[in-house]
Amino acid sequence: MPQLVRVQNFTVSRDGIAAGEDQSLERPFGHVDPERLFSWAGATASWPMRTDPGGSRGLDDYFTRDFACNIGAEIMGRNKFSPYRGPWEDHEWNGWWGDEPPFHTPVFVMTHHERAPLTLSDTTFHFVDADPATVLAQARDAAQGKDVRLGGGVSTIRQFLEADLVDTLHVVVSPVELGSGLRLWDSPDDLLDRYHLDVVPSSSGVTHHLFWRK
Amino acid sequence: MPQLVRVQNFTVSRDGIAAGEDQSLERPFGHVDPERLFSWAGATASWPMRTDPGGSRGLDDYFTRDFACNIGAEIMGRNKFSPYRGPWEDHEWNGWWGDEPPFHTPVFVMTHHERAPLTLSDTTFHFVDADPATVLAQARDAAQGKDVRLGGGVSTIRQFLEADLVDTLHVVVSPVELGSGLRLWDSPDDLLDRYHLDVVPSSSGVTHHLFWRK
Numbered sequence: 001m002p003q004l005v006r007v008q009n010f011t012v013s014r015d016g017i018a019a020g021e022d023q024s025l026e027r028p029f030g031h032v033d034p035e036r037l038f039s040w041a042g043a044t045a046s047w048p049m050r051t052d053p054g055g056s057r058g059l060d061d062y063f064t065r066d067f068a069c070n071i072g073a074e075i076m077g078r079n080k081f082s083p084y085r086g087p088w089e090d091h092e093w094n095g096w097w098g099d100e101p102p103f104h105t106p107v108f109v110m111t112h113h114e115r116a117p118l119t120l121s122d123t124t125f126h127f128v129d130a131d132p133a134t135v136l137a138q139a140r141d142a143a144q145g146k147d148v149r150l151g152g153g154v155s156t157i158r159q160f161l162e163a164d165l166v167d168t169l170h171v172v173v174s175p176v177e178l179g180s181g182l183r184l185w186d187s188p189d190d191l192l193d194r195y196h197l198d199v200v201p202s203s204s205g206v207t208h209h210l211f212w213r214k
Numbered sequence: 215m216p217q218l219v220r221v222q223n224f225t226v227s228r229d230g231i232a233a234g235e236d237q238s239l240e241r242p243f244g245h246v247d248p249e250r251l252f253s254w255a256g257a258t259a260s261w262p263m264r265t266d267p268g269g270s271r272g273l274d275d276y277f278t279r280d281f282a283c284n285i286g287a288e289i290m291g292r293n294k295f296s297p298y299r300g301p302w303e304d305h306e307w308n309g310w311w312g313d314e315p316p317f318h319t320p321v322f323v324m325t326h327h328e329r330a331p332l333t334l335s336d337t338t339f340h341f342v343d344a345d346p347a348t349v350l351a352q353a354r355d356a357a358q359g360k361d362v363r364l365g366g367g368v369s370t371i372r373q374f375l376e377a378d379l380v381d382t383l384h385v386v387v388s389p390v391e392l393g394s395g396l397r398l399w400d401s402p403d404d405l406l407d408r409y410h411l412d413v414v415p416s417s418s419g420v421t422h423h424l425f426w427r428k
Binding site (some may be wrong): 002061065197 | 216225267271272273275277279280283284399410411412414416417422424426427
């Protein structure tokens with residue numbers, strides 16, 4: 001089995017925006033209300049952050065339950081981990097996810113400001129100042145043969161696409177227009193020179209875009 | 215997490231037929247050419263029986279790669295295991311799958327003719343003469359908290375539906391008409407009194423039907 005680099009459940013607006021600008025502690029998605037993007041996922045039975053029973057088990061649930069299947073490590077940008085910029089001042093900051101992060105694997109956080117690894121339950125965050133290929137080599141090694149999830153945000157995914165290091169992308173287009181913010185693409189067609197694409201509308205109103213390498 | 219009973223990748227023709235009559239050693243699907251039903255699955259990268267690299271990683275692949283995710287046991291009817299009927303005469307018969315069956319878990323084979331368990335690689339077949347609820351209790355216990363796959367064939371799935379023991383069904387409708395054979399349903403609508411349904415067409419030509427309990 002090849003060891004893939006996979007983007008999963010990455011959600012953007014119809015105009016390609018995944019998060020707002022002006023991220024802050026109170027607003028991890030900046031001016032964008034994440035509910036407007038992620039309600040499709042929160043409605044599924046397998047949403048990793050779900051705390052109560054219930055939820056749908058149709059098409060959307062196949063994607064949320066695939067989140068952890070055969071994943072051995074995650075790579076994320078610093079802004080997915082933290083609202084802070086520059087040298088770490090608050091070493092008490094442990095990410096947005098509390099004491100039980102939903103990753104359950106090593107996580108490699110790309111940052112120009114290294115710090116000691118941080119272990120919360122069965123997730124360990126490593127802070128790495130390196131280019132995508134170098135970080136990926138570390139993540140592949142840590143994943144022990146399983147796939148590597150590329151968790152975002154936008155600039156991290158764009159860097160990895162630029163370096164041609166992504167094997168598959170699952171991007172969910174939500175039926176909202178945001179107008180401004182951090183933009184993944186002008187159009188899904190931007191990737192068609194290098195990827196096959198299945199476009200799959202869901203009864204929830206979102207449209208799943210499944211890309212895999214040609 | 216609830217422990218589910220799941221039908222996965224079960225494929226029927228447009229007229230609801232999953233296998234032909236007159237099963238034999240040479241023709242496990244009787245008069246039906248299985249290629250006509252299963253070519254959608256064989257084209258995917260994650261098809262469990264794939265022996266060469268390659269294959270698609272779009273929508274259909276989500277279903278074939280979900281085959282083993284969080285599955286701890288399978289239940290199958292005797293006719294999925296063997297072309298033979300009545301008391302076991304050929305104890306050398308080890309199933310259709312060779313020395314490395316694609317299940318990798320305990321498998322419970324429903325039969326009126328018990329025999330000693332059979333272990334091939336990391337799959338062990340148990341032969342059980344009992345009603346669906348009793349077999350399911352054994353499979354749940356063996357699955358150690360993971361889900362139980364209900365593997366078919368038609369009469370086994372119909373028995374479990376009759377006993378209301380199925381939580382989710384993924385049934386793939388292939389764009390072929392077979393006319394006669396073992397029929398799962400007259401129409402997917404037969405299940406709508408008890409299940410939600412997402413109908414998802416694939417670019418391969420098949421239509422995925424995803425049922426989950428109301």
